[in-house]
Amino acid sequence: MSTPANEPAARLKRRRRLPEEARREALASARRLLIEAGPKAVTLNAVGKQIGVTHATLIHHFGSAAGLQSALMGSMIADLTDALAETAVQLRSDAGAPRALTDSVFDAAGPGGAGRLAAWIALSGDLEHLEPIRAAVIHVVDAIQEKFSDAGEGARDRVAAAVLFMALCAFGDAIIGGPLRGMLGRDEDSAREIVAGLLPTFLA
Amino acid sequence: MSTPANEPAARLKRRRRLPEEARREALASARRLLIEAGPKAVTLNAVGKQIGVTHATLIHHFGSAAGLQSALMGSMIADLTDALAETAVQLRSDAGAPRALTDSVFDAAGPGGAGRLAAWIALSGDLEHLEPIRAAVIHVVDAIQEKFSDAGEGARDRVAAAVLFMALCAFGDAIIGGPLRGMLGRDEDSAREIVAGLLPTFLA
DNA sequence: ATCACTACCTACATGGATGTTAATAGCGAT
DNA sequence: ATCGCTATTAACATCCATGTAGGTAGTGAT
Incomplete structure (x- = not known):
């Protein structure tokens, strides 16, 4: 009742980084995940969530999930x-x-x-x-x-x-x-x- | 023309093992996969395929995928x-x-x-x-x-x-x-x- | 034989990870 | 301003691993 059926999911303002900066943040986040939670935790969604970006953006920057992993290595x-x-x-x-x-x-x-x-x-x-x-x-x-x-x-x-x-x-x-x-x-x-x-x- | 549209997938005769034997084979197969192709290759389908069994059977024997991995360890x-x-x-x-x-x-x-x-x-x-x-x-x-x-x-x-x-x-x-x-x-x-x-x- | 047991199967359901597409919105240049 | 570029997004599509449900078929006991 008090909660509307379809809350618009609180989308925050979009932040635009330089490509290099976006890659830097993503790789730092991926490294953190790898060290703290193991290889299988390094996923596009997880990395994206940490730096406030959708997984599609990561694919845009790295080409693919394998591309991100390769860049991380x-x-x-x-x-x-x-x-x-x-x-x-x-x-x-x-x-x-x-x-x-x-x-x-x-x-x-x-x-x-x-x-x-x-x-x-x-x-x-x-x-x-x-x-x-x-x-x-x-x-x-x-x-x-x-x-x-x-x-x-x-x-x-x-x-x-x-x-x-x-x-x-x-x-x-x-x-x-x-x-x-x-x-x-x-x-x-x-x-x-x-x-x-x-x-x-x-x-x- | 010569090939029928829906070949019934050639199901071979069912072989019934003792539970211990099934577990033995599965673990041996899983170990082989782990060593040769890495952790992410150890999957219910892959293991099942190697020993001629469906993934459902493996779940039957090990309870879950995690159960199989645990048993392997x-x-x-x-x-x-x-x-x-x-x-x-x-x-x-x-x-x-x-x-x-x-x-x-x-x-x-x-x-x-x-x-x-x-x-x-x-x-x-x-x-x-x-x-x-x-x-x-x-x-x-x-x-x-x-x-x-x-x-x-x-x-x-x-x-x-x-x-x-x-x-x-x-x-x-x-x-x-x-x-x-x-x-x-x-x-x-x-x-x-x-x-x-x-x-x-x-x-x- | 036939019966109980259960290993094994097929078929379906679900969730998560990955990819694709088209629209949106920052930001610099004109 | 406004225009081009592109980083970013939402929405969808796919694939694969896992899990569930109910039926099927070996096997031993009676």
Whole structure:
């Protein structure tokens, strides 16, 4: 009675963004959803709702749902490679302490959600999206080698081994580190300490 | 002309399984799909098609799609804990060589798809399903400690660290090891060699 | 044989995610 | 102002996964 049968659904005023801005917001929202609620929560409706836009608008900007997902992967991979590049720069300039290096790699994989994203990509089978990482990884290997390789032959091989080792631990920790550390009664940065402690083995 | 308009879709003879057998087949099929095509491929229709059954039958056996997924998780987690228990037994009986121990853990995470499954679970947020692993992990810690701890105090702590380290590498390798090793020019069991080589550090 | 049980099926209903189309409305340029 | 451009929207159309209802057909027991 007091409520009219067909309330016009309270449409708020339309806000017009620049295309780049709209894409930025959408990707940020999608990333949040991916990290907090998992891959299946990254949907056109969910993303659109978060930034106050209909799903049709997202299709307009990204072409399709797959286009949005692809852009999301690209964006996060870009952040990851940036982080790795930054690590390489720091290594070349000054502090190459094992713990600092370890933290760089773990921070690249963990907090930004890159580790979870990489796992999603790997599970989905879209391995092409991981390809941009290659250059960044090699870059880091170069930087470490430049810094640490006082020892001559076989140095690059040992550095590559060290990077593989660090990366596996960092990704593993990003994905199942929480539960696993819980089971073993170990605290938050236990894995970082372990890795940092083992690093010198490779570089001496 | 030669083809009638409505071919009755060639329904083949109905095969009746025991419930346990039907569940077994369905779970095996679901696991195959998960490993080969990723989580989103694990659908009632896909699983049913593989074992020659309609999706309604799967709902009959598992109650719901979520029920099937839950059963799948349970099944794979059970296999994983079995593998870990087996590792513990081997450790207690005879060979405790670092490489053998490492292989056990890597084999538990990799080939059976347990690593990918755990990643899926972690990404989906269904952490309860990981809980059964706890006892198995602790079991392995006990067995290793029994075998290796000639050194007294702090031994358990170092063993726990070693297990965490091994597990992170094994899971990381199961998920993104392939691409990552490719980028670094390292061969198939490179990660295993590295881990096995580092293990003595913890146990001496 | 035939009967009870239930694994299995077909047919339909529903909801959510994705896509399409045509109209609307901000915003800069003229 | 008003005009062109296009970001944005509402309304519809489709597809697919899931779920429901009632009938069908193996299988073992009597």
